[in-house]
Amino acid sequence: MTVTINELINHTYIDKELSAALDSTEAFEGPEKLLEIWFFPSSNGIPQSKGRRLTLRDIQLEQWVEILKLVKCEVLSIKSTSQMNAFLLSESSLFVYDHKLTLKTCGTTTTLLCLQRLFDIVEKQLGWDLRDGSKYHPFKVFYSRRCFMFPMKQRSIHKSWSSEVEYLNQFFCDGRSYLVGRNDQSNHWNLYVTETSKAEEYSSQEEDETLEVLMTGLDPNYSKQFVTNREINEHEDQGHLLGYNITKSTKLDCLYDNKTNANFTHDAFAFTPCGYSTNMVIDDQYYYTIHVTPEKGWSYASFESNVPVSKISLKQQDNGQVLNNVLGVFQPAEFCLTFFAKDGSSLNKLANVTKSIEHYSKRDKIIYDLDDYQLLYMRFERI
Numbered sequence: 180m181t182v183t184i185n186e187l188i189n190h191t192y193i194d195k196e197l198s199a200a201l202d203s204t205e206a207f208e209g210p211e212k213l214l215e216i217w218f219f220p221s222s223n224g225i226p227q228s229k230g231r232r233l234t235l236r237d238i239q240l241e242q243w244v245e246i247l248k249l250v251k252c253e254v255l256s257i258k259s260t261s262q263m264n265a266f267l268l269s270e271s272s273l274f275v276y277d278h279k280l281t282l283k284t285c286g287t288t289t290t291l292l293c294l295q296r297l298f299d300i301v302e303k304q305l306g307w308d309l310r311d312g313s314k315y316h317p318f319k320v321f322y323s324r325r326c327f328m329f330p331m332k333q334r335s336i337h338k339s340w341s342s343e344v345e346y347l348n349q350f351f352c353d354g355r356s357y358l359v360g361r362n363d364q365s366n367h368w369n370l371y372v373t374e375t376s377k378a379e380e381y382s383s384q385e386e387d388e389t390l391e392v393l394m395t396g397l398d399p400n401y402s403k404q405f406v407t408n409r410e411i412n413e414h415e416d417q418g419h420l421l422g423y424n425i426t427k428s429t430k431l432d433c434l435y436d437n438k439t440n441a442n443f444t445h446d447a448f449a450f451t452p453c454g455y456s457t458n459m460v461i462d463d464q465y466y467y468t469i470h471v472t473p474e475k476g477w478s479y480a481s482f483e484s485n486v487p488v489s490k491i492s493l494k495q496q497d498n499g500q501v502l503n504n505v506l507g508v509f510q511p512a513e514f515c516l517t518f519f520a521k522d523g524s525s526l527n528k529l530a531n532v533t534k535s536i537e538h539y540s541k542r543d544k545i546i547y548d549l550d551d552y553q554l555l556y557m558r559f560e561r562i
């Protein structure tokens with residue numbers, strides 16, 4: 180599976196002015212805030228309203244721009260497939276399906292401050308009744324993040340986990356908050372998750388697994404691949420061209436063995452003076468997304484994927500091999516991984532495979548049973 184030059188010209192949307200002018204030279208908070216909202220268990224579960232069935236993908240671009248303004252980030256470009264819209268943002272990514280969305284943003288973005296506007300739009304425009312008294316009850320909500328490197332630089336409620344949880348609890352019923360890993364400044368990960376709406380739980384046929392790998396202390400010989408130092412030129416969109424070149428040279432488009440020849444859609448951007456983001460969509464419905472902050476001192480890269488590796492590779496590959504491919508590109512000094520799965524066997528398999536990651540030693544391993552999901556958290560350090 181490799182990307183082709185066609186990927187540079189078939190965007191659904193592209194902000195050429197923004198793409199040409201983005202620049203950031205200050206210390207950057209790579210670790211992202213990750214919000215995933217399942218409004219319904221599947222697209223089949225979306226109700227009709229006034230004789231029409233509207234979905235998240237009926238929300239217009241101008242409204243996403245307005246929602247993202249509250250988050251303090253902008254849309255660089257969009258790739259659409261038959262089942263989802265993949266937004267590449269000035270600070271990471273947004274994936275919109277008919278019934279669910281994933282918003283991943285880094286830096287000093289204010290992810291949760293878009294919740295009220297998002298639910299207003301969903302309620303008034305799509306006609307979805309998600310009210311539970313003064314709160315909302317979507318099918319499921321996940322909000323997570325690794326501990327920040329520069330917590331005091333964060334804005335508003337994002338300065339502390341407890342104020343983020345307090346804010347989430349104003350919107351949702353039955354939310355639970357976890358501190359996963361060591362209770363020190365730099366080695367933990369936080370999760371907020373709402374209880375699955377029981378009435379709909381068993382109508383969900385959707386298989387779902389998500390692997391995240393959060394890497395720090397990137398090897399400078401490898402992270403320099405993400406430094407381009409391009410000249411800012413208002414008239415040329417070099418960011419997407421250089422992003423494409425980096426994808427090819429690092430082979431980040433070859434992490435999965437696409438044995439089914441499923442459609443592959445790709446969008447990447449190289450920031451200036453450095454930094455890289457990419458969204459890859461496989462089979463029109465699964466994504467993996469990679470974001471890189473290569474600066475020495477606060478280097479960071481994240482990989483997140485909901486690609487069902489065994490289906491896409493016809494059982495030729497597993498998540499352990501994908502993990503090794505990812506580590507090979509960044510060679511981090513440390514990383515933690517989180518893996519959510521409904522099926523305990525893929526989780527156990529990954530937990531066992533990772534016993535033998537070359538050059539790394541396991542420091543923490545934690546498994547949670549979260550009603551319909553199991554969660555594996557592991558942290559490793561280079562030996």
Ligand SMILES: C[S@@+](CC[C@H](N)C(=O)[O-])C[C@H]1O[C@@H](n2cnc3c(N)ncnc32)[C@H](O)[C@@H]1O
Pocket residue numbers: 201202203204205207208209210211269270271284285286450451452453454455456469470471472473474479480481
């Ligand atoms: C590519 S973004 C991805 C963030 C992602 N969460 C991560 O760090 O892995 C961050 C990188 O791009 C660089 N960058 C340059 N201009 C930027 C901008 N306007 N907004 C965000 N990042 C920018 C940052 O300095 C950093 O190296």
